[in-house]
Amino acid sequence: MDKAKKGLNTICTHTGSLKDKEFKGAVSPLYMSSSYAFEDVDKKRYPRYFNTPNQEALGKKIAALEHAEAALIFGSGMAAISTSLMAFLKSGDHVVLQRELYGGTSNLISEEFERFGIAYTFAEGMQISDFEKEIRPNTKVIYIETPSNPLLAITDLRGIAQIAQEHGIISMIDNTFASPVNQNPIDFGIDIVIHSATKYMGGHSDICAGAVAASTAYIERIFGLAKNLGGSLSDYTVWLLERSIKTMGIRVKVQNENAQKMAEYLYTHKDVKAVYYPGLPSHPGHNLAKSQMKGFGGMLSFELIETLDASRFQKTLQLIKASMSLAGIESTVLSPSKTSHALLSEEERKQQGINDGLIRFSLGIEELDDLITDIEQALEQVRNKKQIANL
Numbered sequence: 001m002d003k004a005k006k007g008l009n010t011i012c013t014h015t016g017s018l019k020d021k022e023f024k025g026a027v028s029p030l031y032m033s034s035s036y037a038f039e040d041v042d043k044k045r046y047p048r049y050f051n052t053p054n055q056e057a058l059g060k061k062i063a064a065l066e067h068a069e070a071a072l073i074f075g076s077g078m079a080a081i082s083t084s085l086m087a088f089l090k091s092g093d094h095v096v097l098q099r100e101l102y103g104g105t106s107n108l109i110s111e112e113f114e115r116f117g118i119a120y121t122f123a124e125g126m127q128i129s130d131f132e133k134e135i136r137p138n139t140k141v142i143y144i145e146t147p148s149n150p151l152l153a154i155t156d157l158r159g160i161a162q163i164a165q166e167h168g169i170i171s172m173i174d175n176t177f178a179s180p181v182n183q184n185p186i187d188f189g190i191d192i193v194i195h196s197a198t199k200y201m202g203g204h205s206d207i208c209a210g211a212v213a214a215s216t217a218y219i220e221r222i223f224g225l226a227k228n229l230g231g232s233l234s235d236y237t238v239w240l241l242e243r244s245i246k247t248m249g250i251r252v253k254v255q256n257e258n259a260q261k262m263a264e265y266l267y268t269h270k271d272v273k274a275v276y277y278p279g280l281p282s283h284p285g286h287n288l289a290k291s292q293m294k295g296f297g298g299m300l301s302f303e304l305i306e307t308l309d310a311s312r313f314q315k316t317l318q319l320i321k322a323s324m325s326l327a328g329i330e331s332t333v334l335s336p337s338k339t340s341h342a343l344l345s346e347e348e349r350k351q352q353g354i355n356d357g358l359i360r361f362s363l364g365i366e367e368l369d370d371l372i373t374d375i376e377q378a379l380e381q382v383r384n385k386k387q388i389a390n391l
C-alpha cells in the first residue's frame with residue numbers, strides 16, 4: 001500500500017514506526033547504540049550519519065507527512081536550515097530571500113554569508129514579481145517562509161515554484177508556522193521543505209529538533225554536508241519526537257480552531273487596533289492562504305490600541321504566558337520588537353510593519369473561554385492602571 005495515500009492522523013500514528021519483534025510492544029523500540037556491527041558493507045550505521053534505526057524511521061514519517069520521498073532529522077531547526085542552504089550554495093553564488101524571515105535565519109544570513117562569499121538579496125514585497133526581479137544569473141536558491149513571522153504574510157507557493165523552475169533555481173521553504181498539517185509545499189512544486197521540529201512537531205515545549213523533507217536526490221546532497229557539519233539529533237530525542245508527532249494532527253486542529261475564534265474575537269474588540277491572521281477575510285493573504293493551506297494555523301498577531309500598554313498587558317496575563325518560542329499546547333505571547341526581531345534596527349522593523357506594540361500570539365489547546373477570560377482580566381487591569389496614572 002502506498003504510504004503517502006494514508007490520511008494525516010494515520011501517518012502521524014503509524015508511518016515509520018519500528019516493530020518491537022521481541023515483545024510486541026505498542027511503540028517503537030528505542031535503539032540508543034552509537035555502534036553497530038557491520039552486517040552488510042553498504043550500511044554503516046552511526047548517529048552522525050543520520051541512519052540509526054530510530055532516525056531512519058522518523059525520517060519516513062516526516063517524509064510521508066510532507067509528501068516527500070525522503071527526510072532528515074536534525075539537532076535543531078537552525079541546523080536543518082543552515083545545512084540545507086549551505087548544501088546548495090558556494091562562494092560566488094546568490095540567494096533570493098523573503099524579507100520577513102525567522103530572526104535566527106536572518107542572523108545566519110547577515111552574520112555568516114558574507115565571509116563565505118555568498119551574496120543575497122531580500123525581495124522588497126510579497127508579490128512574485130518582487131522575487132523574480134531579484135534573480136541573477138548566479139542565483140541558486142530562492143528561500144521563503146509562509147505564513148511569515150510575525151505578521152502572518154502569505155507567499156504564493158505555486159508562483160515561487162514556477163519562477164524557480166523557469167530559472168533553474170532550488171526553492172526552499174521554512175514550513176514551521178504552518179506545520180505539515182496545514183500546508184504541504186511539495187504539492188505546489190516547492191523543492192525543499194524545512195521545519196523547526198521544536199515547534200508544532202514537538203508541540204510540548206520540551207524538544208529542540210529540525211527536519212528537512214525533499215526528493216531523494218536533494219536529501220542525498222543535504223546529507224553529504226550534514227554528516228560533515230554533524231548536526232544530528234540524539235536517538236532519545238528522535239524517539240520523543242516520534243511520540244509527539246503521533247498527536248500533531250489533533251493538536252494542530254484544535255490550535256487552528258482556537259486561533260480562528262480568537263482572531264475573530266480580537267478583530268471586533270474595542271481595545272484592539274489590528275489583528276493579523278490569514279483566516280480573517282480582512283487579511284491581505286486570505287484568498288491565497290485558502291488556495292494553498294488546509295488550515296490557517298495556530299499563530300496570529302495583534303496590536304492593542306495605542307493608549308494601552310502592550311508590555312504591561314502581557315505581564316498581567318495569568319494563564320497565557322509571555323515567553324519565547326511558540327506552537328506548544330500551552331498558549332504564549334511575546335513582543336517581536338523585544339525578542340525575535342530585537343536585533344533589527346527600528347527602521348528595519350518599521351519597514352516590515354513590526355510596531356513596538358505588536359503582540360505575537362501562539363494559540364495552545366486550552367478551552368477558548370478560559371483564554372478569553374484571561375485576556376479580559378489583563379485588559380481590565382491595564383485600563384485601570386491607565387486611569388490611575390491619569391488621575
Ligand SMILES: *Cc1c(COP(=O)(O)O)cnc(C)c1O
Pocket residue numbers: 076077078079102104145149174176177196197198199208209210
Ligand atoms: C523556531 C524557528 C526556527 C528555528 O528553529 P530552532 O529549532 O530553534 O533552531 C526556524 N524557523 C521558524 C519559523 C521558527 O519558528
